[in-house]
Amino acid sequence: MDMVHGAATIDRLREEIQGVHYRAATDTFCRLVTEESRPLKSMIKEAIAAAAPFVQVPSHMMQLPNGEMRGVNYDHTILGWRGAISLMNELGGTRGILPNIQAMWYVPQGLNVWEQVICEFPGHYARDGEQCNRQFPGPDEHVNRFDGPAWNPPKIYFQDHAAIEGGSVTERLSRMNWAIAEGDKAEAYGLFLGLAKDPATRDRLKDAILFAGITDLQDTIINRGGYQNIGHKALRARALVDIADYLGWDNAHELIYTVVPDLGCSPRLYGLFTEVSTICRMELPKNAVIPKRTASPLAEHELDRLTEALLWGGPFEVNSTIMGFFKRGAGLLDVGDAVIACFQRYLMDVLEHPNAFLHPTHALDYMNVVMSWVRKHDNPHQVKGIFMGARFMNDAIRSNAIYPRDPTTVLEPRQHFRGWADGIALDRMLPILKEHVLAQDAPRSCALVDSYLARTSERHDLLDTITYAACHWQNDPHVMRNGASSLEEFRHNRSSRRDDIVRGYVKHQSRYVKRAPTHDCYGVFAHYFQPGNA
Amino acid sequence: MNPDLDTVWRLRNAAAVTLGLAEDQMRRAIEAAGTEDLVALLESFAPGRSNGPDWARTFEPLVERLWAWRDTATMAALAEIFRARGMAWMAVTNALTTDQRAAARHPAWARQPAFTVV
Helix, strand or coil, X not given: CCCCCCCCCHHHHHXXXXXXXXXXXXXXXXXHHHCCCCCHHHHHHHHHHHHHHHCCCCCCEEECCCCCEEECCCCCHHHXXXXXXXXHHHXXXXXXXXXXXXXXXXXXXXXXXXXXXXXXXCCXXXXXXXXHHHHCCCCCCCCCHHHCCCCCCCCCCCCCCCCCCCCCHHHHHHHHHHHHHHCCHHHHHHHHHHHHCCHHHHHHHHHHHHHXXXXXXXXXXXXXXXXXXXXXXXXXXXXXXXXXXXXXXXXXXXXXXXXXXXXXXXXXXXXHHHHHHHHHHHHCCCHHHCCCCCCCCCCHHHHHHXXXXXXHCXXXXXXXXXXXXXXXXXXXXXXXXXXXXXXXXXHHHHCCCHHHHHHHHHHHXXXXXXXXXXXXXXXXCHHHHHHHHHHHHHHHHXXXXXXXXXXXXXXXXXXXXXXXXXXXXXXXXXXXXXXXHHCCCHHHHHHHHHHHHHHCCCCHHHHHHHHHHHCCCCCCHHHHHHHHHHHHHHHHCCCCCCCHHHHHHHHHHCCCCCCCCCCHHHHHHHHHHCCCCC | CCHXXXXXXXXXXXXXXXXXXXXXXXXXXXXXXXXXXXXXXHHCCCHHHCCCCCCHHHHHHHHHHHHHHCCHHHHHHHHHHHXXXXXXXXXXXXXXXXXXXXXXXXXXXXXXXXXXXX
């Protein structure tokens, strides 16, 4: 492999990130860790800091010359880091570094999203989604100039601000959440910075920022174009909390700069939260005292009803089914676990087209944020988060279903390969599974997992195999984020259908559309970190 | 005997008769329809018209009936019309293409009773 030479420095890393030299930046990142012995954690911090000024957009809606509106994508750089940091612990050892190298590979491709969608800056949106090179090719027709490097410096749409201090914690938290809802980014950001300084307030601050992110969610994505956020406010809030805990809150300024201003960015969508608040106020007046868990989790027939409502019902059926569970005394996590498990049936049995996984798995990731919030905090609004996550899943399923199914994307049923899978010795299955995930052979991957789950209670190595194979694919932080969500929910889930999370996970990771057919980033990782045949 | 069982059985039988009559009427309408009418019906599955999946989920049962009740020349003509409309209609085009006929129905998506001619 032809690697870049010259000293690996933080300045160089910063220049390469901001100049959209993503291959060189990844190389420098690896050299700083391996040759210069810089701690991985501090390099992650430096990479986040280098990108921080350039990930804000003026709005997530853009008016086109004809007066119509289009959406502007959300920053995904920080989502890649959140997934990578979580998976680092799951994979362990040298293998756990791979998701971080994937996150690093993506960062320079994810800057200046506003300019990317109007083809004025390179990156993955300009190169892939917008196909800018077709409209504005460079002098060499064989070179896609939107792959980088940048020809302009990236723009800063939101300058860094000073902390706002003074006043009681309660009053400042309330002001911060209202500033987010009103779209006053500067006030929200300044207040967050001030509140974050005091370790004694951080639990309340985490709860408040998660609440702000979770409550901002569209009521439908059906034919809404860009007038939605597919859960990104919640995903960003979760990323902030997790990464700040990892880096240390005293090292989190640039991380906060990356995340908090965008929570107040337009559009802000409280229709669903308002609807669910009305339902809860009318039917669950004591929702503040719903227990987290009870001794009576959902029974099999209840799981069947919930599956039917999520996959084949509409908003009424979802509301009604979940309300019934709470009214009969189920706990927040009882119902949430069931929602996560029942949703997997959609991934396992229904989804076929590789492009159709994107929105439903955003809903799964959103539900993971809700569940994490319920597990770690106490907030009287948490029951609403369970409803909202289930409604988001149902809506994403309904949105996919407005498109006539293309019979050319049909998958052979996994059951057709079960006999083949059952014929493989248990101790040989995981390397074969890895090969089939890498080959994006969903039916055989799923059959292998079905067979494995039936033959052994071992789960750690199975999840490790799927995750490590999935992390070979580059240019897409969704892979790491969904891996982190799925593994975390599997660990905590107490429903009788917990193993369906593994089945849905392997179907997703062996079928979901890939943004690049090659494994160049994995090659850089392998060169520097020598994972061997693991 | 529980009198409710008797009532439910009568209701089920009445529903089956009604469904059979509706199916027969639909068959005659499809057989008599011109290409333009069939195109208009298929156009109604444009996703942009939907605010939910209820109509789109009947697409596969409809295509299955088209294959059963119309000749291959008509189906080829319909496929060509939608093929000319480009990528946005590719799923419809593929469902009308001969080599995809066997894959037109997917129970997990359509959620309709299997259609059988008896």
